[in-house]
Each structure stands twice: as C-alpha cells, then as structure tokens.
Amino acid sequence: MNNKLKRSPLFYVGDKYKLMKQLVNLFPKEINNFYEPFVGGGTVFLNIEAKKYFLNDIDKHLVNLHKFLIAHAKNPEKFFNDVENIIHKYKLSHSYKKDVVPGSLKREFKKTYYARFNKGGYEKLRTSVNNYKKNDPLILYILLIYGFNRMLRFNGGGKFNLPVGNVDFNKNVVNALNAYFDFVHDKKISITSKDFKEFFSDKEYLKNDFVYLDPPYLITSSEYNKFWNQKSESDLLNLIDNLDKKGVKFALSNVTHYNGNKNELLIEWMKKYKTHKIESNYISYHHNGKKKIKEVLITNY
Numbered sequence: 001m002n003n004k005l006k007r008s009p010l011f012y013v014g015d016k017y018k019l020m021k022q023l024v025n026l027f028p029k030e031i032n033n034f035y036e037p038f039v040g041g042g043t044v045f046l047n048i049e050a051k052k053y054f055l056n057d058i059d060k061h062l063v064n065l066h067k068f069l070i071a072h073a074k075n076p077e078k079f080f081n082d083v084e085n086i087i088h089k090y091k092l093s094h095s096y097k098k099d100v101v102p103g104s105l106k107r108e109f110k111k112t113y114y115a116r117f118n119k120g121g122y123e124k125l126r127t128s129v130n131n132y133k134k135n136d137p138l139i140l141y142i143l144l145i146y147g148f149n150r151m152l153r154f155n156g157g158g159k160f161n162l163p164v165g166n167v168d169f170n171k172n173v174v175n176a177l178n179a180y181f182d183f184v185h186d187k188k189i190s191i192t193s194k195d196f197k198e199f200f201s202d203k204e205y206l207k208n209d210f211v212y213l214d215p216p217y218l219i220t221s222s223e224y225n226k227f228w229n230q231k232s233e234s235d236l237l238n239l240i241d242n243l244d245k246k247g248v249k250f251a252l253s254n255v256t257h258y259n260g261n262k263n264e265l266l267i268e269w270m271k272k273y274k275t276h277k278i279e280s281n282y283i284s285y286h287h288n289g290k291k292k293i294k295e296v297l298i299t300n301y
Helices: 017-026 060-074 076-089 103-108 113-131 137-146 171-184 196-200 230-245 264-272
Strands: 033-036 052-056 189-192 210-213 249-258 274-278 293-299
Touching: 017 249, 017 274, 017 293, 060 076, 060 137, 060 171, 060 189, 076 137, 076 171, 103 113, 113 137, 196 230, 210 230, 230 249, 230 264, 249 264
Parallel strands: 033 052, 033 210, 052 189, 210 249
Antiparallel strands: 249 293, 274 293
16 A cells, blocks of 8 residues: 555545545555445545446546546646647646746635636636536536636536636646546546446455445535435445445444434444544535534445
8 A cells, every 4th residue: 555645636526535544444455346335536446446336326527537537647737738729829827837827816815716716707717618518527627627626516407606716726726637547547447427326236256355435425415416316325334234245345434423413223233343443624615614514434344
C-alpha cells in the first residue's frame, strides 16, 4: 500500500479522503477483485491495491467523468491542454499556473473573490454545456471544479444548474488529477452505471475478493440521498447478508446516529457483524458546522 493517500480529482460530496487513513487500516491486506457499487468520486478505490476493480455508481454523469479521466490517463498532456484552452476561452482563474485575480477584487471581496471573478465565464460555460455541448465530459469536469460545493446537479429538464463556487483550478486539483492518471493507467478497471442490485446480479466471487459499500446514508440530508429510503436500505442489508453467506469479505460505511436521528434498522442488523467506530468530521452542506454523528465501518472479517 502506498503510504501517501490519494484524493479523487472530483472532490465529491461525501468524499472519504479525511477518513481514508482509518479505513485502509481496517481493510483486508490482500485483495483479489475489488467491488465498489457506490464509487462516488473514487477516493476509496484510488487507495486500494487489487488485481481488478469493479466500480459502479447510479449517477451516469459521474461514471462518464470517471470513464473520461481513465481514457486520458495514457495522455495527460492532451487533457491539460484541453482544460487550459477552455479556462482561457472563458477567462477563469487558474492559480495552478498563475494568479490572475486583481488585487482590488481580493481586497473588496476577501472571502468570495474567486466566485466574483469566475461568475461570468462560468455561467457562459454552463450555458454552452446545456445548449450545444450536451454532457461534454471535459466541460462537465471544469464546471464541477469551479461549481458550488463541487457537485454535479441537474434540473428536471436535464440542464446542469449549479451556481459558481468560491473555488479555483489550483495545485490541489492538478496534483489530484496527476495521482489519478498515474494510478489508473495500468489498472484493470470495469466501471458501470447501474442500480446496486443489478450491479451484483451477475457477479461470481473468488478467494480474497472484497466488497466495499458506501451507500447514501438513510438518516442524513444530502443531495444524493433523496432517492434512498427504508426499502433501499433493507434491500442493501439483505444483499450484504447474501455476500456473507457466500464467504465474501465486505466492509460497509454508514452512520448510526445523526443530529438526533437513529438508524434503527442498521443498528439491529449490524449486531451480527464487527463494528469499528470511525472518528468522523462530517460537515453538512445545508448547515455549516460539525454535526453530532456516529460513523461506523461494519465488517464480516
């Protein structure tokens, strides 16, 4: 295991980067095939050494971004040139190369100057992806990097509708992209966009295969939780029981308590497995500030 933890260049909501040190210490040391049905931004798989990776997420846009980045891993130079052309065309800030935000703007808007500087260009870019370049993964990636809370959000008509964020294409983004390209370029990766039940329906497992699950959390309020309900939770827990019966190692990330809410279904179910307490720093995007939360990793090994 590489000691330097890698962070996904999607900087995605619910990203496990700050918890990775705790998680990797609890994962099996030897992994054959690695399965991740809720891959999200991908920080977990980026920190796992396996022979083959089976990744999945129900969000098609997210999966398309991963496919796009994986395809560019053999030629990162072209990727960065294409990014640069768009940044210059739409006059967006790019502190990874140079600081182009005027000092006067920084003085006037001490905490929000990136949002002020990038707003016009960002909105033009958003219009272009919505009107002409439907779902262009390069433009979507750039919108994600400059967008509010770095989310992917679309309205009912399928239009990308996130406002500009107070963020920039900085050295952290470039470092994360380079680490991603470096990691995936020689890996065997299969990535799909299916419902988790469909993802598992055709899998055959070998010795030392490992399944990591980080589903939407039933009792927290996030953009991607809105389609998750008691039935989804129950179906998932039954599916994990079946994995256990087949002798497949699994680890499930979840929360048992969140701001006065309790996940009774999970609390009852997890009694049959091992529970590891995870020191969490979960911050809700709806209400800034630390939350009262109990995060756990549940394993059968």
